Amino acid sequence: MPKVSQNLRQNQLFMAGLIAIALFIGGGLVNASFLSPANIGSILAMAVLLGFAAAGQTLVVIAGGEGIDLSVGAVMSLGAVLAAQTMAGQNSNIAPALVLVILAGATIGLFNAAGILYARVPPLVMTMAMANVVTTIQLIYTHGSPVGMPAPIIAFLGSRRLFPFLPWLVVLGLIMIILMQFILRRTVYGQQVYAIGSNYNAAYLAGVRAATVKGIAYILSGILSSLAGFWLIAYNNFVFVNMGAAYVLPSVAAVVIGGTSLAGGEGSYTGTVLGSVILTALASLLVVLHTDEAGRQIINGLVLILLLALYTRQPAIRQ
Amino acid sequence: MRQLWRRLRATPAVSGYLLLLLGIIVNILVQGPGFFSSSNFNSLLAVNAPLVLAAIAQTVVVLTGGIDLSIGSNMTLVNTLAIALANKGHWPVGASWTVALVAATLVGIGNGLMVAYLRIPPLLATFASMSVVGGVALWVWPKPGGMVPSALYTAYGSSFLGIPVAGWIIVAMGLLWLVVSRQRVGIYLRAVGGRERSAYASGINTAGVKFFAYTFSGCITGVAGLCLTALTASGDPKIGLLFGLNSIAAVILGGCSLSGGWGSVGGSIAGALFLGLINNIVFFLFRNFVNNIPGLTSLASFYQQLLANLIVILGLASAALTQRGETGVGGRRRRRGGTQHA
Numbered sequence: 001m002p003k004v005s006q007n008l009r010q011n012q013l014f015m016a017g018l019i020a021i022a023l024f025i026g027g028g029l030v031n032a033s034f035l036s037p038a039n040i041g042s043i044l045a046m047a048v049l050l051g052f053a054a055a056g057q058t059l060v061v062i063a064g065g066e067g068i069d070l071s072v073g074a075v076m077s078l079g080a081v082l083a084a085q086t087m088a089g090q091n092s093n094i095a096p097a098l099v100l101v102i103l104a105g106a107t108i109g110l111f112n113a114a115g116i117l118y119a120r121v122p123p124l125v126m127t128m129a130m131a132n133v134v135t136t137i138q139l140i141y142t143h144g145s146p147v148g149m150p151a152p153i154i155a156f157l158g159s160r161r162l163f164p165f166l167p168w169l170v171v172l173g174l175i176m177i178i179l180m181q182f183i184l185r186r187t188v189y190g191q192q193v194y195a196i197g198s199n200y201n202a203a204y205l206a207g208v209r210a211a212t213v214k215g216i217a218y219i220l221s222g223i224l225s226s227l228a229g230f231w232l233i234a235y236n237n238f239v240f241v242n243m244g245a246a247y248v249l250p251s252v253a254a255v256v257i258g259g260t261s262l263a264g265g266e267g268s269y270t271g272t273v274l275g276s277v278i279l280t281a282l283a284s285l286l287v288v289l290h291t292d293e294a295g296r297q298i299i300n301g302l303v304l305i306l307l308l309a310l311y312t313r314q315p316a317i318r319q
Numbered sequence: 320m321r322q323l324w325r326r327l328r329a330t331p332a333v334s335g336y337l338l339l340l341l342g343i344i345v346n347i348l349v350q351g352p353g354f355f356s357s358s359n360f361n362s363l364l365a366v367n368a369p370l371v372l373a374a375i376a377q378t379v380v381v382l383t384g385g386i387d388l389s390i391g392s393n394m395t396l397v398n399t400l401a402i403a404l405a406n407k408g409h410w411p412v413g414a415s416w417t418v419a420l421v422a423a424t425l426v427g428i429g430n431g432l433m434v435a436y437l438r439i440p441p442l443l444a445t446f447a448s449m450s451v452v453g454g455v456a457l458w459v460w461p462k463p464g465g466m467v468p469s470a471l472y473t474a475y476g477s478s479f480l481g482i483p484v485a486g487w488i489i490v491a492m493g494l495l496w497l498v499v500s501r502q503r504v505g506i507y508l509r510a511v512g513g514r515e516r517s518a519y520a521s522g523i524n525t526a527g528v529k530f531f532a533y534t535f536s537g538c539i540t541g542v543a544g545l546c547l548t549a550l551t552a553s554g555d556p557k558i559g560l561l562f563g564l565n566s567i568a569a570v571i572l573g574g575c576s577l578s579g580g581w582g583s584v585g586g587s588i589a590g591a592l593f594l595g596l597i598n599n600i601v602f603f604l605f606r607n608f609v610n611n612i613p614g615l616t617s618l619a620s621f622y623q624q625l626l627a628n629l630i631v632i633l634g635l636a637s638a639a640l641t642q643r644g645e646t647g648v649g650g651r652r653r654r655r656g657g658t659q660h661a
Binding site: 066068070115119120121122124125126128129130132133136137139140143144249252253256262293294295296297298299300301302304305308309312313314315316317 | 386433437438439440442443444446447448449450451452453454455457458461515516519525564567568571577578618621622624625628629631632635636637639
């Protein structure tokens with residue numbers, strides 16, 4: 001029995017789930033309407049959006065080598081702007097919009113990968129500099145005021161609900177979880193990502209084309225972030241500049257809270273989604289408590305410190 | 320001459336110095352003789368001193384293999400606190416600025432406790448404290464406004480003994496670092512960053528050294544925040560937004576390795592000045608050469624930003640390339656050259 005409880009405590013997925021449930025119960029105690037199907041539905045929908053934004057981040061962090069992608073927000077914004085402008089409210093334009101969004105994301109990912117692999121700029125700095133470039137490109141492209149709107153089908157999927165507690169976006173989120181878990185666990189590529197994340201040199205010596213695998217992780221991250229922008233306008237139904245900027249650091253936090261180690265080589269997308277649920281539920285709880293912006297930031301940070309202290313502590317150097 | 324070159328190659332800061340030299344040359348080319356006027360030097364140093372000091376603070380932490388994302392919001396806290404105490408609380412300016420400096424040091428202590436003793440990864444710990452500190456700053460002074468006695472900001476923008484006051488502040492902080500880095504703890508900083516386990520095995524109190532690094536960095540960040548306050552002469556809860564990440568960029572431009580142990584404060588200062596010069600160059604480039612092209616004027620500021628950002632990426636790439644002793648593409652960072660250097 002002690003062994004079981006110890007296993008559970010070390011299982012970060014289980015811990016994250018527990019914290020998420022505790023947050024929902026706490027919210028219900030503060031205000032009963034927090035647990036209404038409509039509110040749960042909207043929290044889940046926002047969590048799915050954050051989960052989309054954090055999908056590429058998960059891949060990059062698992063691939064290791066101080067991997068992190070700070071361009072997620074800028075790429076999301078660019079994806080949103082491109083999607084809105086290309087769709088222009090017409091169902092027939094969905095396919096070209098998707099192609100354009102994916103190509104844009106892949107291109108930025110490619111530049112990130114090139115900078116990190118060939119110019120050996122640390123990922124943190126490279127992706128941050130890239131984010132600045134992408135943001136200014138977006139400003140030039142839209143002249144500061146983007147136009148367009150999502151196609152009706154996409155807007156329907158993004159903002160309507162199957163049941164009060166189950167928005168269509170959550171259905172998409174579940175498909176995304178299955179897809180990401182399939183890629184990570186069942187494909188050769190996924191296994192190679194874990195391999196280079198836990199020991200780059202060993203993976204290289206075992207015949208993994210480590211640099212290629214890592215580069216593809218950044219390209220995939222660009223594509224996934226760009227697609228997250230696509231769904232961001234579907235959810236919001238309108239577009240403005242830099243709409244993805246608020247997702248950058250929460251996406252890192254969601255990945256870490258979900259049990260993916262920043263050192264790389266371990267973690268799962270399911271955990272990331274649970275982390276997104278925790279962060280979104282916390283933000284929503286603070287809104288229910290009527291805290292102002294300053295209070296929200298302070299409490300958010302303090303809870304984050306608590307969560308980090310709970311389960312990202314590194315082993316003592318002595319061991 | 321060749322010996323000088325060899326000595327330069329042996330310092331980690333070579334990329335920073337070369338980039339700065341290149342920046343200065345290009346700046347002279349696009350700006351013309353106006354570059355050499357003393358008012359130009361004055362304003363260049365006054366505007367860029369906050370980033371330079373932030374880069375020094377960041378270097379101290381990066382040398383131990385850590386990173387500090389909270390530098391930007393810490394500077395905001397200093398700014399808002401100094402303004403709020405003097406304007407809302409009617410404290411004497413000296414007292415409120417001292418309190419702001421102490422607050423910045425306390426933030427550094429908090430970061431140090433989290434990283435060194437709670438052993439939270441630095442990136443995440445300082446990300447969390449960034450949110451807390453930013454929130455406190457917003458609570459202290461929610462809207463832009465407030466003012467600084469005119470004597471203070473005119474003094475900050477003027478020069479003393481022919482050197483701008485902002486330059487004196489940078490020199491003072493640089494000397495402070497020089498003194499600290501000659502102490503035992505300054506040497507231990509690099510040892511911990513180079514290989515923490517070996518440092519621990521040779522009897523260094525690694526947690527204590529890291530704690531010191533974050534505290535010292537917090538204190539310098541406080542000075543950076545005060546310079547920013549003297550420069551803008553008002554309080555703004557969003558003022559420090561860019562300094563956290565820009566200071567990291569400056570450190571990389573200056574040739575530091577983010578994995579620790581390798582780098583120098585001089586290089587980081589050069590990197591920060593290079594970042595400042597880029598804005599200058601792009602500004603004069605557009606004013607003197609590009610603005611004649613019709614149709615570009617409405618978007619000129621966006622194109623200026625784009626060009627500046629692209630130059631930063633090129634600088635980052637070349638700085639990373641000149642870092643010595645690294646293994647092949649994406650390989651684990653290793654160094655041939657030891658960690659002993661000034």
